[in-house]
Amino acid sequence: MLDKRYQVFISTSGADMQPERVILAQTLVGMGFFSWGLEQRTSLSTAFARRQIDDCDYVVILLGSQYGEQSVSGVGYMHLEYIYAVTKQKPIIVFMHEDPDSRDSSLHDEKPELREKFKEFRKLLQQEVDQVFSYRTLRDLELAVRFNMSQMLERYPTSGWVRPQNTQALHDEIERLKSKLRQLETDVGQREADPFLSVSKVSMNESYRFEYRMHAYQDGNFRELKVERSLSWAQLLAILGNTFIHPTPEEYFSKRMNEYLNETGLEDARRIMPRAHAVARAQINIRALHQIKMQMRQNDWIVQAGRDDRQRMLWQTTAKAQKLLESNLLDTDRVYSFKTPY
Incomplete structure (x- = not known):
């Protein structure tokens, strides 16, 4: 290396x-x-x-x-x-x-x-x-x-800097990595070192508990809170799935989850601050976000879709996920009675 x-x-x-x-x-x-x-x-x-x-x-x-x-x-x-x-x-x-x-x-x-x-x-x-x-x-x-x-x-991979005598080695390394990247993007599921392969699939009704932070406002002041939220995987797919109908940069996982938590976090805040009237600056725990992305990948709901002109990794929902999104299987009153077919 x-x-x-x-x-x-x-x-x-x-x-x-x-x-x-x-x-x-x-x-x-x-x-x-x-x-x-x-x-x-x-x-x-x-x-x-x-x-x-x-x-x-x-x-x-x-x-x-x-x-x-x-x-x-x-x-x-x-x-x-x-x-x-x-x-x-x-x-x-x-x-x-x-x-x-x-x-x-x-x-x-x-x-x-x-x-x-x-x-x-x-x-x-x-x-x-x-x-x-x-x-x-x-x-x-x-x-x-x-x-x-x-x-x-x-x-955002760049060429970086190496000692001058290693420039030919750098060129060879770049060509090798380009070839490997093309192979990975066309045959993602075959990667031996893929950490996603160590994750077991989940059913739609299983819950995932995670931490996040937010600012809660009460009586003209705000306080930063660290709270927990539990969502089923069906709910998580419903929240994130439509964001990736078309190839979309990876950072939109966090953007969409934080938007959702801003929209719904008031109830969590009121368990600690009963008179809270608004929340903002919600930020999901980064390890939890990574786990969500890994799980959606393992359940065959999202797939890598190459990179854009800024070399950002793109993700897209699979045909399987789109079919679930178009059905009524993700409705909240049916979430807990449906399991993902393996």
């Missing part, structure tokens, strides 16, 4: 994110990444930052509670670096503080207009970037980086 290294450009608002930046850089180095980025920016450093982005494999946006220093145009340097990375079609991953308002007041922009720009930029990232992960503590950040940067290598 080739000893590859990947170059990561880190973009933050500045000195306010120094502790987080140190943790991020140390974690990346420990994982074999090279980290770049500018902590202090000027109009003269913009061209240098762009050259770094041109040469990097991945871009990491680390967002706390500040918009950061602005260029002469009034747009923040971090914002400009994000825009440039998008134009260069660089794989982008965002780690943002879960609750910026809870951070020390010294870590916030002083000017109201900058605070508003920060909110707008944060919302923009949540809407536009596929890979967005939140953290609250430095330990949370470290764990999120360790898990999700490894996932980035699988979802």
